[in-house]
Amino acid sequence: MKRLTGLSKLALVTLGVVALLVATVSLFGNNIRKLFGAQAEALVGSEYSGNGGALASRQFQRKSLKTFGDNSADGDSYAAPAPAAAPAPRSVAARKQVAQLAERAEPVTTGNTHAEERPNPFTLTSEDRFSTFAVDVDTASYTLFRRYVTEGGLPPDDSIRVEEWVNYFRYRYPSPEEGDFRVDLEGAPSPFTPGRHLVKVGLQGRVIAKSQRKPTHLVFLVDTSGSMSSPDKLPLAQKAMKLMVDGLNETDTVALVTYAGSVRDVLPPTHAIERSEIFAAIDALTSGGGTAMGDGLELAYRHAAKKANPYSVSRVVVLTDGDTNLGRNLTADAMLANVQGYVQEGVTLSTIGLGMGNYRDDLMERLANKGNGNCFYIDSEREARRVFQERLAGTLEVIAQDVKVQVEFDPATVRGYRLLGYENRAIADRDFRNDKVDAGEIGAGHTVTALYEVELAGEGANVAMVRVRAKRPGGVEAAEQRFSLARTQLHGSLREASANLRFAAAVAGTADILRGAPQAGDWSLATAEALAEGAVDDMSDRAEFLSLLRTVRERRATSVAGGPY
Known part of the structure; x- marks a missing residue:
């Protein structure tokens, strides 16, 4: 072999260093972007200019992981993301796409916690004036918080979902005069951040009387594994099911399936008027064995699908501590893949979490999200009565599905904004009018509340345009409504705001502080307490929150002070 010259050696060393640098940037590019911003993105081929050449600063953009994009300037048509290989400067839509692809490459937690959901960032309207999300009526996160506090602790940060805290409570919004829901808009100076305002977007679903409800077909899927033996699990589940049966109409039907080491059909579809037969089947349940949750879910869906049609409610109700260690399907994705066809036929899902210790909050929420359903956590017979008796119509009957909200802030009035919560309900702006994209459901009588922290600027007259898009149950095409919030509609002081806004602000602020949101670093629980104290409005659930x-x-x-907490 010929001996290398000094120049050749230098060339080889140089090539090796370049290769190492390329590999390092490729491997750690996302972290570099987080540390150094847009200029570091150029190192991995992601330098952009758009909206007049301004570089994007939103490195932590939380949009849909399914599809990406942004609205065009007129707000009614959409610009497709730029091709990945295009050498020219890319659009805002392309910036969002790359940011989200980078996030998808990060490790995802697969244990008993959620993959990390970073709190939504403060966003400049000059870079992105649209905020789009799916509604959420789940409440499990708040109930879990209540149980932790009652037992002397605090919940894990990643189990705190701001929207589930806010939407646990009732709000006195005007009822819809026509249609399925009504939107209530309001704004006032923020009690937490000087110089900013809070904007509330509230939706009130129409109420359905018991006599007006569609025929209902329930399939209870009950975890009877050994982990369900404690009094706060299977015995509480049995009480909850009885409460639900008591609220059904006589012609509604109930079926019962259990799963432990194996799956068992306990009760075929039985009319609710046969309460003694249904209650006897419920009382006979005992716990023992492993947890074949995936197999049980598939069988329950198969039963429910037989009754599914546009003129009735067909719902699977899973009652479990969420622990799953046996069966062919061990993950939420795998389980839902097997029953996705049933979901498309119109079968809905309620996941009811019970107990502590091995409770899988992450699994329960993901199943409900993918199953066009709702997620609750039952910590007491009182909570079972609230979910299955007082709010039964909302738990059972969907009045609007794939409900999306898009808020367009006017850059002439609003410098920037931040949505409190809904991180895992984010939808790509361009998919607001894509009716194939899954979103959230609203049940009869449900309220949905979202809060934005906004910073006003300029002298613009309009703060935001709020668009709500939804389908009728079983529908394919969605209808859209628009609502405008003018600057003159903002209250001059927080004292002038409704109790709804003040209490929602107290709850959202508390959740943001306890989950360690960076934007809530200077916020105070004392401020949240003062807000809640002045907004209890003679409602027992609000009074309980104040006590907690x-x-x-x-x-x-x-x-x-050095104590054990």
């Missing part, structure tokens, strides 16, 4: 908040504050004060 005071308990948390006392324990945190003890911890700061």
Whole structure:
């Protein structure tokens, strides 16, 4: 072999260094982007200019992981993302696409917690004036918080979902005069961040009387594995099912399937008037064995699909501590893949979480999201009565599906904004009018509330245009409504705002503080307590929240003083 010259050696070393740099940037490019911003993105081929050449600063954009994009300037048509290989400067839509693809490459937690959901960033309207999300009526996160506090602790940060805290409570919004729901808009100076405002978007679903409900066909799927033996699990599930049966109409039907080490058909579809027969089957349940959740879910869906049609409600109700260690399907994705066809036929899903210790909050929420359903956590017979008796119509009957909300902030009035919560309900802006994209459901009588923190700028007259898009149950095409929030509609002070806004702000602020949201770093639980105290409005659930908040504050004060909390 010929001996290399000095120049050749230098060339080889140079090539090796370049290769190492390329590999390093490729491997750690996402972290580099987080540390150094848009200029570091250029190192991995992601330098953009758009909207007048301004570089995007939103490195933590939380849009849909399914599809990407942004609205065009007129708000009614959409610009497709730029091709990945295009050498020319890319659009805002392309920036969003690359940011999200980078996030998808990050490790995802597969244990008993959610993959990390970063709180939504403060976004400049000059870069993205649209905020799009699916509605959420789940409440499990708040109920889990209540149980942790009652037992002397705090929930894990990643189990705190702001929207589920806010939407746990009732809000006195005007009822819809026509259609399925009505939108209530309001704004006032923020109690947390000087110089900013809070904007509330509230939806009120129409109420359905018991006599007006569609025929209902329920399939209870009950976890009877050994982990369900404690009093706060199977015995509480049995009480919850009885409460639900008591609220059904006589011609509604109930079937019962259980799963442990194997799956068992316990009760065929039986009319609710046969309560003694249904209750006897429920009372006979015992716990023991492993947990074949995936197999049980598939069988329950198969039963429910037999009754599915546009003129009735066909729903699977899963009652479990969420632990799954046996069966052919061990993940939410795998389980839902097997029953996706049933979902498309119109079968809906309710996941009911019970107990502590091995409770899989992440699994319950993901199943409900993918199953066109709702997710609850039952910590007491009182909560079972609330979900299955007082709010039965909303739990059972969907009045609008694939409900999306898009808020377009006017850059002439709003410098920037931040949506509190809904991180895992984000939808790509361009998919707002894509009726094939799945979104959330609203049940009869449900309220949905979202809060934005906004910073006003300029002298524009309009704050935001709120668009709501939804389908009728079983429908294919969605209808769209628009609602405008003018600057003159903003309250001059927080005292002038409704109790709805003030209480929602207290709850959202508390959740943001406890989950450690960076944007809530200077926020105060004392401020949240004062807000809640002045907005209880003679409602027992609000009074309970105030009591829990005071308990948390006392324990945190003890911890700061050197105590055990």
